[in-house]
Amino acid sequence: MVHQYELNGYHIVLDTCSGAVHSVDEVAYDIIALFPDYSREEIIAAMLEKYSGRSDVTREELEQCLDDVQALKDAGKLYTPDTFQPLAFDFKARSTVVKALCLHVAHTCNLNCSYCFASQGKFHGDRALMSLEVGKQAIDFLVAHSGERTNLEVDFFGGEPLMNWQVVKDIVSYARSLEAEHHKHFRFTLTTNGVLVDDEVIDFANREMHNVVMSLDGRREVHDRFRKDYAGHGSYDVIVPKFQKFARARGDRDYYIRGTFTHYNTDFTNDILHMADLGFTQLSMEPVVCAPDDPCALTEEDMPVLFAQYELLAREMLRREKEGRGFTFYHYMVDLTHGPCIYKRISGCGSGTEYMAVTPWGDLYPCHQFVNDPAYLLGNVWDGVTNTAVRDDFKLCNAYARPECQDCWAKLYCSGGCPANAYHASGSIRGIYEQGCRLFRKRMECAIMMQVARSEER
Amino acid sequence: MNRIKTIETRDLNQSAC
Numbered sequence: 001m002v003h004q005y006e007l008n009g010y011h012i013v014l015d016t017c018s019g020a021v022h023s024v025d026e027v028a029y030d031i032i033a034l035f036p037d038y039s040r041e042e043i044i045a046a047m048l049e050k051y052s053g054r055s056d057v058t059r060e061e062l063e064q065c066l067d068d069v070q071a072l073k074d075a076g077k078l079y080t081p082d083t084f085q086p087l088a089f090d091f092k093a094r095s096t097v098v099k100a101l102c103l104h105v106a107h108t109c110n111l112n113c114s115y116c117f118a119s120q121g122k123f124h125g126d127r128a129l130m131s132l133e134v135g136k137q138a139i140d141f142l143v144a145h146s147g148e149r150t151n152l153e154v155d156f157f158g159g160e161p162l163m164n165w166q167v168v169k170d171i172v173s174y175a176r177s178l179e180a181e182h183h184k185h186f187r188f189t190l191t192t193n194g195v196l197v198d199d200e201v202i203d204f205a206n207r208e209m210h211n212v213v214m215s216l217d218g219r220r221e222v223h224d225r226f227r228k229d230y231a232g233h234g235s236y237d238v239i240v241p242k243f244q245k246f247a248r249a250r251g252d253r254d255y256y257i258r259g260t261f262t263h264y265n266t267d268f269t270n271d272i273l274h275m276a277d278l279g280f281t282q283l284s285m286e287p288v289v290c291a292p293d294d295p296c297a298l299t300e301e302d303m304p305v306l307f308a309q310y311e312l313l314a315r316e317m318l319r320r321e322k323e324g325r326g327f328t329f330y331h332y333m334v335d336l337t338h339g340p341c342i343y344k345r346i347s348g349c350g351s352g353t354e355y356m357a358v359t360p361w362g363d364l365y366p367c368h369q370f371v372n373d374p375a376y377l378l379g380n381v382w383d384g385v386t387n388t389a390v391r392d393d394f395k396l397c398n399a400y401a402r403p404e405c406q407d408c409w410a411k412l413y414c415s416g417g418c419p420a421n422a423y424h425a426s427g428s429i430r431g432i433y434e435q436g437c438r439l440f441r442k443r444m445e446c447a448i449m450m451q452v453a454r455s456e457e458r
Numbered sequence: 459m460n461r462i463k464t465i466e467t468r469d470l471n472q473s474a475c
Contacts, residue, residue, distance in 0.1 A: 021465040028461035077464060084470075336467040345470070380464050412470065455465045 003409035004033060007449045008315055010456075014448060016409045017084065020077035021336060022396040023452045027057055028065050033101040035069050035419050084412075088400035096395070097147035099350065101138055102357040102368050105168055106159035110195050111235055115226045115262060115288060115296050121159030125373045129164045134381065138358045141381040142283060143182050153210075155189040157357075157368055161397035164197035172208050191258075192358065193227070193230065194239030194246075202249050209253060214243045217259040217272020218285070225264060226296075240278065247280055256330065258284040262296035266305045269313045276320070276327045284330035287439055289421055300436065307442045314446040318453055332447040334413075345399065348415030350376065352394025357396060366394055367422035393429065401430045410441045 001016040011029040013022040024032065027047060034043045044062045049084070051057035072078040107128040109121030119126075139154070146152055154167050154175065168190070173184045187210040192201075194214055205212050216239065217223040221281040224234025247255055257280040261268035268285055275283050289299050298306070313329065320326050349355060352366030359371055362381045372391040379386040397419045417433060417440070425433035 017470065019467045019470040023463045023465060025461045068460075068462050072462070074463070076469065329473055336465060342470050452465055455463075 001082065001407070002032065004029060005419055006237050007311065007445055008453065010449055010452050012445075012449060012452055013078070014409060015080050016412060017082045018076050018080040019336070019412070020072075020080075021448055021452065022072070022078075022220060023456065027051060027062075028069070031062070031065055032069060034080070035066075035073075036226060040066055047258045068434055074138045084342055084346060085400045088398045096350075096353045098142055098145040098354060099115040099151075100153035100155070100355040100358065101132065101142050102157050102355070103138055104158060104357060104359050104368070105135065105156055105161045105171075105276065106164040106369065107360050108163055109158060109160045109193070110229065111160070111165060111193050111227055112230045113227045115290065115294075117261065117289070118159065118371075123159075127144075130358075131228070132167050132174075134358075134360065134362045135167055136174050137173045137362060137381045139171060139178065141384065143178055143184060145384065146184065149183050151187060153187045153189070155191065157191050160193055160195070161190060162192055162201060163200065165196070167342060169204060176208075182226055187211075191215070194242050195229075195233070197239070197242040197246055202246050205246075206251075206253065211257045212246065212250065212253075213258050214239075214246065214255065215259070216240065216243060216257050216275060216280075217261070218265065218268065219274045222261075222265045222271055223259075226262075244279055249373060254282065256282050256284045258286070258330075259310075260286050260288050262288040263298055263302060264296060266298075266302050267309060268306075269309045269316065272313060272329065273316065276325075281327040282451050283327055287436070289424065289433075289436070303435070303438060306439060310439075310442050310446050314450050318450060321454075324423065331443040332450055334444070334447040334451060336448075336451055342412070345412045345415055347398050349418070351419055352376075352391055352397070366390065367420060369424075397429055402432060404432045408441075410435070410437075410444050413444050414440050 003014040003016060011024050011026055013024055013029070013032055030047060030050065031043055034046065043066065044059060047057060047062050048059065069078060107121055107123055107125065142152055161168055165233055172188060179185060188208055189211040190205055190209045191213040192215070217227060220236040223236045227235050229235060243257065257275050259271060261271065265271060265414055272283055272285050287298055288296055314332065317329060317332065319325065355367060356378060357365045357368045357371050358381060364378040364380055364385065365371045365376055367376065377387060378388055385391050397416055399405060399416040401416055405411045405416060417436060419429035421428045421433040421436050422431040425431060
């Protein structure tokens with residue numbers, strides 16, 4: 001399958017099943033579109049007619065271009081057939097190991113964000129803090145079910161994890177004590193709203209946390225629209241100085257400033273640039289996912305605006321890179337020369353099989369977005385996964401699980417998309433979240449265009 | 459003239475959110 005698009009002055013051809021990317025001129029762009037369905041003579045005639053005023057479009061030139069296209073096809077870099085589908089259905093039979101846990105150390109929060117998918121951190125249940133006993137059992141569960149895998153990942157999540165900070169530190173200490181004996185290496189991530197960040201948190205995180213995710217929505221008025229405390233005060237002025245200090249102290253360690261944009265700030269590129277202007281260099285901004293009748297939900301009318309914003313962001317990032325003040329945007333971090341193998345690209349995030357969320361009382365769910373939905377309770381950290389039917393259902397969530405994805409050029413980049421978003425949009429984890437698909441495809445087009453632009457600069 | 463430039467990529471056949 002070949003996907004062709006024009007963006008930022010580039011004519012780009014993506015060969016989906018080999019991953020090859022070609023930057024071409026408009027003549028080659030047209031020839032590649034016609035090549036599968038027309039003879040050489042038909043293509044040459046059509047091109048000579050279309051480009052009749054151009055001295056560089058001659059029969060000889062067109063013959064050469066057609067030879068080049070054929071050579072790319074023969075080399076497996078154009079019109080590559082899709083032979084990956086059989087791999088997708090091997091997954092159900094494959095025994096999987098658990099590689100990552102999301103520990104909900106606090107089902108409570110010191111902010112009262114009205115758009116919170118987790119109902120202000122309570123996940124539609126009671127307020128709760130994870131005990132050290134449950135945390136240690138979760139680590140034991142992960143070690144016991146991780147097979148030969150060395151690197152294990154644990155996210156401290158909530159609610160607000162810093163509201164249970166001592167338990168976080170004790171869980172880290174416990175996990176570290178197991179590493180040598182079990183030949184494991186833990187990589188921890190902390191997600192925080194920033195309110196309780198202080199020097200002690202920063203020092204500990206810089207010693208122990210592989211990544212830190214800090215929640216900031218962008219400009220003050222945008223951030224404070226939703227991210228208020230229980231007295232109704234916006235949190236921007238409280239958290240931004242703390243995050244700036246935190247990010248500086250991270251040095252070359254990973255962190256993300258992560259925001260959410262809604263119907264109220266469809267000009268979200270301004271929020272990303274605001275983050276960059278505050279001195280942050282590792283940025284992420286996600287579209288809100290909520291009920292369609294929610295006032296902050298993105299609408300069909302918003303879509304062309306959002307597409308234009310993603311393009312604007314890509315152009316601005318390239319401009320700032322040239323000026324020596326570049327920054328990274330999570331969705332534009334596409335590594336074309338390395339990146340995951342085909343198995344990873346087909347199988348996606350691993351939620352429900354390789355990755356699970358643990359509630360404060362030790363229950364297991366496929367990921368944080370399913371927590372407290374009784375239909376998706378997998379088991380618990382003492383007994384392990386007892387609801388194998390749900391786990392097996394998630395094993396079949398892959399790039400080939402949905403008929404709607406068969407002709408989508410982006411399926412090996414999105415791996416079939418997020419099961420939770422599909423579930424909330426369609427009622428099925430193997431449904432389609434169409435709005436999310438369209439935004440994803442636009443982001444991928446922008447990300448690949450940026451790689452082409454960088455390649456042209458070299 | 460060369461109308462096609464192929465970007466270096468990994469041949470498939472061979473965090474914040």
